[in-house]
Amino acid sequence: MDNWKLKEHPQLSRNNIVAVVVLDGWGEFKPDKYNCIHVADTPTMDSFKKSAPGRWRLLRAHGSAVGLPTEDDMGNSEVGHNALGAGRIFAQGAKLVDLALASGKIYQDEGFNYIKPSFETGTLHLIGLLSDGGVHSRLDQLQLLLKGASERGAKRIRLHILTDGRDVLDGSSVGFVETIEKDLAELRGKGVDAQIASGGGRMYVTMDRYENDWDVVKRGWDAQVLGEAPHKFKSAVEAVKKLREQPNANDQYLPPFVIVDENGKAVGPIVDGDAVVTFNFRADRMVMLAKALEYEDFDKFDRVRFPKIRYAGMLQYDGELKLPSHYLVSPPEIDRTSGEYLVHNGVRTFACSETVKFGHVTFFWNGNRSGYFDSNLEEYVEIPSDSGITFNVQPKMKALEIAERAKKAILSRRFHQVRVNLPNSDMVGHTGDIEATVVACKAADEAVKIIIDAIEKVGGIYLVTADHGNAEDMVKRNKSGEPLLKDGNIQVLTSHTLKPVRFLNCLLEMF
Ligand SMILES: O=C(O)[C@H](O)COP(=O)(O)O
Numbered sequence: 058m059d060n061w062k063l064k065e066h067p068q069l070s071r072n073n074i075v076a077v078v079v080l081d082g083w084g085e086f087k088p089d090k091y092n093c094i095h096v097a098d099t100p101t102m103d104s105f106k107k108s109a110p111g112r113w114r115l116l117r118a119h120g121s122a123v124g125l126p127t128e129d130d131m132g133n134s135e136v137g138h139n140a141l142g143a144g145r146i147f148a149q150g151a152k153l154v155d156l157a158l159a160s161g162k163i164y165q166d167e168g169f170n171y172i173k174p175s176f177e178t179g180t181l182h183l184i185g186l187l188s189d190g191g192v193h194s195r196l197d198q199l200q201l202l203l204k205g206a207s208e209r210g211a212k213r214i215r216l217h218i219l220t221d222g223r224d225v226l227d228g229s230s231v232g233f234v235e236t237i238e239k240d241l242a243e244l245r246g247k248g249v250d251a252q253i254a255s256g257g258g259r260m261y262v263t264m265d266r267y268e269n270d271w272d273v274v275k276r277g278w279d280a281q282v283l284g285e286a287p288h289k290f291k292s293a294v295e296a297v298k299k300l301r302e303q304p305n306a307n308d309q310y311l312p313p314f315v316i317v318d319e320n321g322k323a324v325g326p327i328v329d330g331d332a333v334v335t336f337n338f339r340a341d342r343m344v345m346l347a348k349a350l351e352y353e354d355f356d357k358f359d360r361v362r363f364p365k366i367r368y369a370g371m372l373q374y375d376g377e378l379k380l381p382s383h384y385l386v387s388p389p390e391i392d393r394t395s396g397e398y399l400v401h402n403g404v405r406t407f408a409c410s411e412t413v414k415f416g417h418v419t420f421f422w423n424g425n426r427s428g429y430f431d432s433n434l435e436e437y438v439e440i441p442s443d444s445g446i447t448f449n450v451q452p453k454m455k456a457l458e459i460a461e462r463a464k465k466a467i468l469s470r471r472f473h474q475v476r477v478n479l480p481n482s483d484m485v486g487h488t489g490d491i492e493a494t495v496v497a498c499k500a501a502d503e504a505v506k507i508i509i510d511a512i513e514k515v516g517g518i519y520l521v522t523a524d525h526g527n528a529e530d531m532v533k534r535n536k537s538g539e540p541l542l543k544d545g546n547i548q549v550l551t552s553h554t555l556k557p558v559r560f561l562n563c564l565l566e567m568f
Pocket residue numbers: 081082132133134135192193223224342483487
């Protein structure tokens with residue numbers, strides 16, 4: 058029998074109420090005009106600055122410190138919340154896929170052997186994010202997988218790409234498509250019928266999360282499975298270039314397109330007998346598609362056709378739902394998380410965020426496991442996010458609503474841990490809208506104040522930290538830290554950063 062019993066803390070009583078606040082995408086960086094956290098009016102977080110080093114420290118939130126393959130890997134929500142929730146560092150999906158590809162084990166394991174019989178008469182479809190962002194997927198892993206699968210019998214391959222612009226610079230999609238087109242041309246030279254079949258921008262096509270907007274997944278389904286999309290092109294390079302010419306076009310939001318042959322027929326719908334691999338290693342934005350591809354009973358949108366395929370995820374994305382049931386690489390086994398410890402010790406917990414980050418303080422926090430450990434002891438509250446908008450138009454998002462719910466939970470004294478994620482600095486930072494990001498940071502700061510005031514009322518404890526940086530640096534820089542100009546202009550950074558994050562609490566001196 059596992060021993061879950063936690064020792065009493067020598068100074069802190071178990072009846073204390075602890076608020077855990079994760080400011081998503083709130084890193085530490087030098088004050089400058091592209092540091093939106095510095096520019097924003099953030100009196101609450103600023104007031105803590107004066108208390109350093111007594112009450113706060115800087116923590117590394119990228120690279121090996123959070124289980125990522127290299128020190129050049131920026132942090133992200135999955136690895137950040139996994140680490141916070143488990144209190145331990147695990148080799149993350151990105152790293153596990155690297156190892157499996159390098160050793161060739163990926164081709165020996167169950168997942169690949171499950172899809173392989175389809176290579177005989179069917180097509181291998183690869184669906185995922187095409188960039189080298191390293192947050193959800195990596196181009197070099199896709200390249201290796203293409204090579205490995207073709208060497209192992211895949212004779213017809215179709216790629217369904219999602220353009221990025223969120224973990225990498227906007228506009229970089231064209232280069233990534235050109236790169237992968239070269240690889241596909243090489244494969245064709247070797248007699249493999251390989252080409253891109255469909256595409257679209259990740260935030261508009263396929264990669265929704267936490268069931269915020271199923272239309273996003275449906276748009277992808279129509280293009281990938283049914284071969285239908287409002288835009289049709291002869292090649293993906295042409296598609297991305299042309300679609301980017303539209304006013305306000307952005308890699309994250311490119312409309313769905315399909316590639317058609319000379320007769321106008323889609324070159325790669327998914328049909329009975331095919332194999333499908335979703336090549337993202339990160340879970341949150343693949344779960345919805347995995348459900349659509351795998352679940353016999355499915356009512357989130359009309360699939361029109363539900364092809365009988367052999368489907369494998371790069372990883373298993375949800376450990377509780379065992380979804381998908383086949384996968385190429387085993388996910389990190391994130392066990393004995395803090396949430397599980399708390400329920401085993403009868404500690405009541407409350408977790409809250411708005412939809413777009415709800416799974417961060419539940420699913421990721423609990424080691425990529427959906428649902429409650431014990432619904433009698435836990436309450437998870439999801440505040441519905443606005444859907445169908447980019448968050449620069451509503452930069453305050455639901456920060457105040459989240460804080461008010463947390464306040465209520467704290468003042469009710471029904472819970473001993475109240476944890477929230479405040480999404481603003483991250484979600485608005487990803488839009489690249491600097492002015493809106495400043496407003497976002499202010500809203501998050503106001504939310505922190507509401508929570509801390511409530512904690513002070515009940516004589517509780519607060520911990521405030523972040524999962525990784527984002528809003529503290531909104532511009533691409535050269536090695537000496539100056540903005541790197543392109544054609545005389547700054548290049549807005551929509552991605553996360555490698556910057557450290559603050560960890561503060563009202564008691565740090567005690568530890
Ligand atoms: O999925 C996203 O929105 C970005 O790729 C990463 O952001 P997150 O890690 O903060 O969710």
